Amino acid sequence: MKKGSLHPTSQFLRRAIQIFKDLGFEVVDSPEITTEKHNFDDVRMPANHPARDMQDTFWLKDGRLPRTHTSAFQVPSMKDRKPPVRLLIPGRVFRNEATDSTHEALFYQLEGFVIDEQVSLAQLKWSLANFATKLYGADTEVKFVPSYFPFVEPGLEMHVKVNGRWLEMLGAGMIHPEVLEKMKVDPKKYQGYAFGLGIDRLVMLAHEVDDIRRFYRGNLRFLYQFGTGQ
Amino acid sequence: MKLIIKDLEEFSAPLAKLTAQELADILFNLGFETEILAGKEPILDISITPNRPDVMSALGVARELEAWRQKDLKRVQAVEFKTTDLINKLPVSSELKINFKDKVCLQYHGIILEDVVIGESPAWLQDKIKLLGLRPINNIVDLTNYLMELYGQPLHAFDLDSILGAQMTIRSAEKNETVTTLDGVDYKLKGGEPVIADQEALIDLAGVMGGANTAVDAKTKRVLLQAAIFDSEAIHKASKGLSVRTDASARYERAVSPDLSWPVLEQAAQLLKKKDFGQAKAVSRVEALTQDVQELKVKVDLGRVNSLLGLKVKEEQAVRIWELLGCQIDDKLRISPPTWRIDLNIWQDFAEEVERLIGLDDQLPATRLARTETSAGLSEYEWAEGIKDRLIELGLSEVFTYSFIGGQDLAVFNLPKQGELANPLNPSRSFLRPSLLPGLARVVAENSFFDPVTVFEIGHVFLKDKEETRLALAFAGATDSLDAWVARLADAFGIDSAVFKKNITTHQLTQPQHQFYKIRRKNVFMIEFPLLVLKSARRIPKKYFIPSQTIPFRPLSKYPPVSRDIAILVDRGVNSNEVIDVITEFHDAVEFVSMFDEYVSDSLGENKKSLAFHILYSSLDKTLIDEEVDTIHAEIGHELEKSFNARIR
Numbered sequence: 038m039k040k041g042s043l044h045p046t047s048q049f050l051r052r053a054i055q056i057f058k059d060l061g062f063e064v065v066d067s068p069e070i071t072t073e074k075h076n077f078d079d080v081r082m083p084a085n086h087p088a089r090d091m092q093d094t095f096w097l098k099d100g101r102l103p104r105t106h107t108s109a110f111q112v113p114s115m116k117d118r119k120p121p122v123r124l125l126i127p128g129r130v131f132r133n134e135a136t137d138s139t140h141e142a143l144f145y146q147l148e149g150f151v152i153d154e155q156v157s158l159a160q161l162k163w164s165l166a167n168f169a170t171k172l173y174g175a176d177t178e179v180k181f182v183p184s185y186f187p188f189v190e191p192g193l194e195m196h197v198k199v200n201g202r203w204l205e206m207l208g209a210g211m212i213h214p215e216v217l218e219k220m221k222v223d224p225k226k227y228q229g230y231a232f233g234l235g236i237d238r239l240v241m242l243a244h245e246v247d248d249i250r251r252f253y254r255g256n257l258r259f260l261y262q263f264g265t266g267q
Numbered sequence: 268m269k270l271i272i273k274d275l276e277e278f279s280a281p282l283a284k285l286t287a288q289e290l291a292d293i294l295f296n297l298g299f300e301t302e303i304l305a306g307k308e309p310i311l312d313i314s315i316t317p318n319r320p321d322v323m324s325a326l327g328v329a330r331e332l333e334a335w336r337q338k339d340l341k342r343v344q345a346v347e348f349k350t351t352d353l354i355n356k357l358p359v360s361s362e363l364k365i366n367f368k369d370k371v372c373l374q375y376h377g378i379i380l381e382d383v384v385i386g387e388s389p390a391w392l393q394d395k396i397k398l399l400g401l402r403p404i405n406n407i408v409d410l411t412n413y414l415m416e417l418y419g420q421p422l423h424a425f426d427l428d429s430i431l432g433a434q435m436t437i438r439s440a441e442k443n444e445t446v447t448t449l450d451g452v453d454y455k456l457k458g459g460e461p462v463i464a465d466q467e468a469l470i471d472l473a474g475v476m477g478g479a480n481t482a483v484d485a486k487t488k489r490v491l492l493q494a495a496i497f498d499s500e501a502i503h504k505a506s507k508g509l510s511v512r513t514d515a516s517a518r519y520e521r522a523v524s525p526d527l528s529w530p531v532l533e534q535a536a537q538l539l540k541k542k543d544f545g546q547a548k549a550v551s552r553v554e555a556l557t558q559d560v561q562e563l564k565v566k567v568d569l570g571r572v573n574s575l576l577g578l579k580v581k582e583e584q585a586v587r588i589w590e591l592l593g594c595q596i597d598d599k600l601r602i603s604p605p606t607w608r609i610d611l612n613i614w615q616d617f618a619e620e621v622e623r624l625i626g627l628d629d630q631l632p633a634t635r636l637a638r639t640e641t642s643a644g645l646s647e648y649e650w651a652e653g654i655k656d657r658l659i660e661l662g663l664s665e666v667f668t669y670s671f672i673g674g675q676d677l678a679v680f681n682l683p684k685q686g687e688l689a690n691p692l693n694p695s696r697s698f699l700r701p702s703l704l705p706g707l708a709r710v711v712a713e714n715s716f717f718d719p720v721t722v723f724e725i726g727h728v729f730l731k732d733k734e735e736t737r738l739a740l741a742f743a744g745a746t747d748s749l750d751a752w753v754a755r756l757a758d759a760f761g762i763d764s765a766v767f768k769k770n771i772t773t774h775q776l777t778q779p780q781h782q783f784y785k786i787r788r789k790n791v792f793m794i795e796f797p798l799l800v801l802k803s804a805r806r807i808p809k810k811y812f813i814p815s816q817t818i819p820f821r822p823l824s825k826y827p828p829v830s831r832d833i834a835i836l837v838d839r840g841v842n843s844n845e846v847i848d849v850i851t852e853f854h855d856a857v858e859f860v861s862m863f864d865e866y867v868s869d870s871l872g873e874n875k876k877s878l879a880f881h882i883l884y885s886s887l888d889k890t891l892i893d894e895e896v897d898t899i900h901a902e903i904g905h906e907l908e909k910s911f912n913a914r915i916r
Contacts (some may be wrong), residue, residue: 041721042656044707048814056660066647069670069727087317087520096689127648129670133692138861142692143670158622159577160636170659181627183298185316191619193627199609204502214615228575237438247435248861249767255666255710257717265659266814
């Protein structure tokens with residue numbers, strides 16, 4: 038019987054997730070619809086603050102919202118867990134932005150974080166560089182740049198050279214002590230790092246896909262090109 | 268934020284020796300993405316993150332650049348303001364009575380100028396204003412705009428004699444109060460916006476834009492030049508609520524440092540008394556409210572800083588870095604940040620400064636994260652991936668569909684309306700999907716001539732009281748019967764066939780559904796069930812395949828696609844996404860549709876707009892000839908005329 042095909046985003050996620058599973062990360066499942074508290078307040082993006090303007094949000098009439106980032110699950114994931122932890126949170130996220138060939142109202146992100154007694158920024162950089170080289174090859178050039186996200190301090194971005202072009206691949210940083218406290222983790226005893234990346238854009242780059250919306254139309258002539266992923 | 272590079276010299280002469288590229292590179296390394304804009308003079312366009320409002324000025328940028336430039340030098344030279352000699356000699360004004368209510372104003376300083384002559388700005392100032400992307404208005408207004416860009420302190424000039432009753436009250440607006448701003452826009456306020464009122468009316472949408480009734484104009488003789496600070500949250504709320512954002516409000520909604528007001532007013536007074544500004548005279552200063560600045564002292568443990576960063580920075584080097592940034596450090600390593608750094612509050616903030624100035628990229632070593640064993644069982648993600656592999660073996664292909672569907676999808680599938688979005692992007696996607704079936708119906712429609720269509724999706728659906736992961740499958744064309752597939756699935760997963768049948772929903776596409784989704788082929792059926800139904804199944808793969816290499820993308824069709832454009836004139840209320848859907852679903856030869864232009868103008872007609880689309884036509888088994896494409900293209904045109912009352916352009 039002729040085999041079917043695996044969606045290119047699923048294929049990419051499997052590879053990305055495996056790189057971190059090889060370091061002992063555990064994958065967790067998370068809800069797509071969340072609360073303002075989890076999506077914003079828990080990660081230090083209070084109402085009436087410019088930090089919240091960085092993302093365009095859909096709202097449900099009942100007050101809940103489709104999550105704008107997988108970071109919404111950072112605090113809830115620690116509800117029944119104690120450090121040390123290494124977690125991965127893959128999933129759909131939603132942005133109320135005009136759509137075009139590189140922007141869709143929904144896309145996939147992969148979030149990850151580590152909390153332990155001894156975790157440093159240097160280890161975060163190693164983990165991220167390891168991710169880039171496993172994905173794109175041992176000679177892959179990476180560059181780290183300071184950045185700002187409300188839920189980490191220090192914050193940084195990793196840029197990677199893919200096909201001769203530098204691109205901003207992901208945001209990361211050391212988990213902010215206020216977020217650790219919301220996780221009921223003692224920031225005097227533990228440290229952590231967190232990172233998050235958008236998947237669709239990287240899949241598009243890997244396969245030279247011209248339009249992100251193709252991923253959500255289910256056109257079999259398009260999807261069959263990607264094979265079974267084996 | 269645009270910055271004229273030459274303005275950096277105002278604060279630091281050595282910076283003048285660096286090229287635009289060098290400056291951009293340093294700023295990038297410090298965490299500010301910078302673009303160099305070509306023009307009459309080199310300009311930088313700097314992205315400033317919300318936590319660094321102090322960098323929203325030439326002064327702030329100069330401070331950052333100097334900290335970097337001096338980090339390896341022997342002596343620290345702080346960026347300093349010019350003196351405030353002129354201001355210091357001015358008497359405190361008793362002319363205006365200023366009242367403060369509702370805590371919306373944190374600081375109110377100003378100067379009063381007489382013998383003001385409003386006219387055109389001198390050429391050098393007009394050039395600067397234009398380089399910054401603004402329009403020159405008059406000498407006073409241009410000066411306030413320019414000084415704001417230089418220092419980061421917004422200024423506002425009032426025609427002093429227009430302030431009725433010689434009194435100002437700075438307070439929250441009441442609901443339905445009105446103000447006309449100096450760009451001629453009338454605002455009906457929601458309540459809570461910071462405003463300034465005189466005896467009779469509102470004269471300023473504080474922190475956002477001045478009122479038209481007190482704007483400086485040709486008749487102005489005396490000016491009140493205001494340097495104030497307003498509550499950030501209130502300004503942010505006002506700006507968002509009224510959908511107006513200005514350079515002033517952008518700074519206020521983050522923070523403005525209280526130490527800027529007198530230096531800025533000094534600069535203003537010095538420049539305004541010059542001939543090319545009309546020789547205005549500063550006669551008094553207004554010191555109505557001064558912000559109470561709490562001194563912050565943060566104890567920093569260098570061991571913890573090094574542990575966080577994974578470094579071995581010596582105390583000397585760390586202290587040096589903090590001093591370069593304007594901090595005071597005592598011998599017990601308690602750090603007082605400068606007033607303009609509202610982002611430095613906890614020791615981790617100071618750790619970040621160490622890492623930022625050392626250079627995040629080059630010198631920090633990377634330390635390996637040792638592998639740990641995890642004893643966690645299979646997550647739902649991993650379990651689902653194993654299920655996917657099994658389905659692919661059976662010939663099914665994975666699809667992703669949208670999480671939001673339309674009211675009409677719900678209606679045609681007899682699903683309840685719930686989970687409605689308050690602000691949908693697309694009216695045909697304004698509800699959370701309670702089932703995967705409508706999305707799969709669209710997938711079947713998308714693949715009209717593909718045979719057979721055998722697809723599946725594993726995704727979240729949203730019921731009244733819970734979110735659930737479901738597996739749904741859809742079949743069309745030359746494939747086995749529904750019963751055969753149900754039996755095959757039960758067998759492939761190792762689940763008792765009777766138990767399986769009891770827990771799944773099977774669905775034959777109905778006539779109304781065929782019509783709604785424009786599915787012409789007959790015999791379309793689907794299966795859907797919660798993924799947990801397979802929990803007791805005995806033959807779920809425990810592992811799933813990891814793709815080992817990148818699969819090169821092959822073009823969709825061996826036969827080159829043909830492209831055509833179509834432009835339509837429609838009512839402005841027409842949603843372009845719906846037009847794209849109609850075109851795409853019209854004919855199988857339509858491979859892809861994208862909009863490349865949307866033009867809204869009254870010249871097209873009242874309430875009309877023009878939409879233009881690229882349509883890519885292709886066929887899997889032959890090269891389409893022009894006549895074939897033309898025919899389909901014309902039919903699409905007719906369809907759009909019908910469906911959207913469109914006129915083809």
